[in-house]
Amino acid sequence: MTKQDSVSMNDLKRLYQRYQVEIEREVASTLRSGWWLNGAMGKRFAANFSRFIGVSECVLVANGTDALEFALAAVTRDGSRGREVVMTANAGGYASCASWHNDLVPHYVDIEPTSQLVDRGSVLKAVKTDTAAIVVTHLYGGVVDVRALRIELAAAGLSHIPIVEDCAQAHGATIGGEVAGSLGDVSTFSFYPTKNLGAMGDGGAVLTSDPAVAAQIRQLQQYGWSSKYHVGVPNGRNSRMDEVQAAILDVLLGEVDIRNEQRRAVLNRYKSVAGHRLQFLEGGDGAVAHLAVALCDDRDAFRAFLRERGVDTDIHYPVLDCDQTGWADLPMKGTENLAVSRASVSRLCSIPCYPDMREDEVETVCVALREWEAR
Structure with a gap:
């Protein structure tokens, strides 16, 4: 590709x-x-x-x-x-x-x-x-x-x-x-x-x-x-x-609800092919799939794997607020009680998910996800 x-x-x-x-x-x-x-x-x-x-x-x-x-x-x-x-x-x-x-x-x-x-x-x-x-x-x-x-x-x-x-x-x-x-x-x-x-x-x-x-x-x-x-x-x-x-x-x-359904359909396709190596986030029955975000233990390798197959990725968000260098001297509390946040931040990865994706693009991503899970 x-x-x-x-x-x-x-x-x-x-x-x-x-x-x-x-x-x-x-x-x-x-x-x-x-x-x-x-x-x-x-x-x-x-x-x-x-x-x-x-x-x-x-x-x-x-x-x-x-x-x-x-x-x-x-x-x-x-x-x-x-x-x-x-x-x-x-x-x-x-x-x-x-x-x-x-x-x-x-x-x-x-x-x-x-x-x-x-x-x-x-x-x-x-x-x-x-x-x-x-x-x-x-x-x-x-x-x-x-x-x-x-x-x-x-x-x-x-x-x-x-x-x-x-x-x-x-x-x-x-x-x-x-x-x-x-x-x-x-x-x-x-x-x-x-x-x-x-x-x-x-x-x-x-x-x-x-x-x-x-x-x-x-x-x-x-x-x-x-x-x-x-x-x-x-x-x-x-x-x-x-x-x-x-x-x-x-x-x-006027078409927000329709486009949200299209987002959900894309994300559900991804979830249907994900296995033990990827865990897509679950936002509840009324979630609107703003992003398709998964937790992945080997994120860098996963991103490189998708890039080789022509699929872009991103990270939302790579640094916790409390760890931003520019904010280090600003007042904040609670930083010692963020075990799940800290365990997750290095595992998050977003993949393409928007209403105007073509069927062949969604399938390209699904094929890549299947291949990743089969490794």
Whole structure:
């Protein structure tokens, strides 16, 4: 197989080609309107997306990391500086950054080995009465049981601790018939191009059914204004999604569920040929296969094996937040209690899994996986 014919981790040109007519129609209409920020298209997408998730408020922002930062700012009370935010250390560092930017301290907890999602028991051991918040990341398209966590917190007398859902990899994921993003006090989404619902640029959103939280986030994402040019709260800035991205996302929103099914079908093909040498992660019945991630004891050899057969791979994520060199001097807690996280980080490997893969590409990957298992 030549490099040109190799199976890449993603090919976003195919997404554009599939929806080209609809996208170009809506983008052209938006451009002709002469209103390219804070306009009708953004309002339409926000309304449609909040309805899709099942909450009442959706604030569009520039990216998913801003969304996390604003969400934490909105749910933590005055005097929270220096307090802890409970989270995992294996999700790329975004929640960690959001905490530090709010003068909060990440308190890392461990994960479940088969899903790589947060271990609820570890959360319950880490939380205290003055914990500022819990960030629950629905990683790789898998879903954390937030409802169960709420019940457990209430039983421990800790129901006052706000839960932020990081849904950057879980657009349309469900658990118990409920949609990820509707389960916590506030939820955040990224619309980075490779997401299950991705823009052709960047964007993010904060969702909640608490009007007061939504109002605070709207202030923070517009310089902290209480009215035009009048700053009512500190630490605000400019964080907006443009109208063109909102128009594109509104087109793609209508087929998120269909495309998630296509992702799941690809991942299920891989699982059907995996054996003892690869263990694909299990994110629950409502998972949406944002990535196809496996645990492999000989990862470097596995990646080289697939590369020889024309299949790209990647690692999500190669370094735990607490082990990043550039963050070594920042405040953090819980680093000594991450046995599963540390045992997993050198074994994780992602292989191509996206809705626009061709049948021959999926079969090429399956053949390579069978050959690897037969060695």
